[in-house]
Amino acid sequence: MSRLIRPHVPTLKKMASYYLLHVTVAAAVAWMVTGSIWMALTLSLLEPTVQAVAYFWHEKLWQRLQTRSATDRPAIAPMKPVST
Numbered sequence: 001m002s003r004l005i006r007p008h009v010p011t012l013k014k015m016a017s018y019y020l021l022h023v024t025v026a027a028a029v030a031w032m033v034t035g036s037i038w039m040a041l042t043l044s045l046l047e048p049t050v051q052a053v054a055y056f057w058h059e060k061l062w063q064r065l066q067t068r069s070a071t072d073r074p075a076i077a078p079m080k081p082v083s084t
Contacts, residue, residue, distance in 0.1 A: 007081055008056075011056060011059050012056070013037035014059075015052050015059075016052075018052075021044060022052070026043070026044035026048055027041055028040075029044075030044050
């Protein structure tokens with residue numbers, strides 16, 4: 001596997017399972033609305049495909065934000081006793 005894909009394998013697997021779930025739900029809903037299995041399958045593939053790509057980049061953004069906030073936090077120094 002290339003260096004580009006290897007670090008993203010867990011996210012890609014999660015995205016694939018989410019994609020299958022989304023297509024199944026979308027197809028069921030579209031079938032109930034249209035009454036046509038072929039129309040339902042056609043409609044259910046477009047939107048989840050776009051959502052899967054958006055989800056991947058959403059996950060990457062959240063990972064970057066979490067990493068950045070962890071490195072930007074200053075270490076808390078122990079408090080010195082106050083002399084009176």
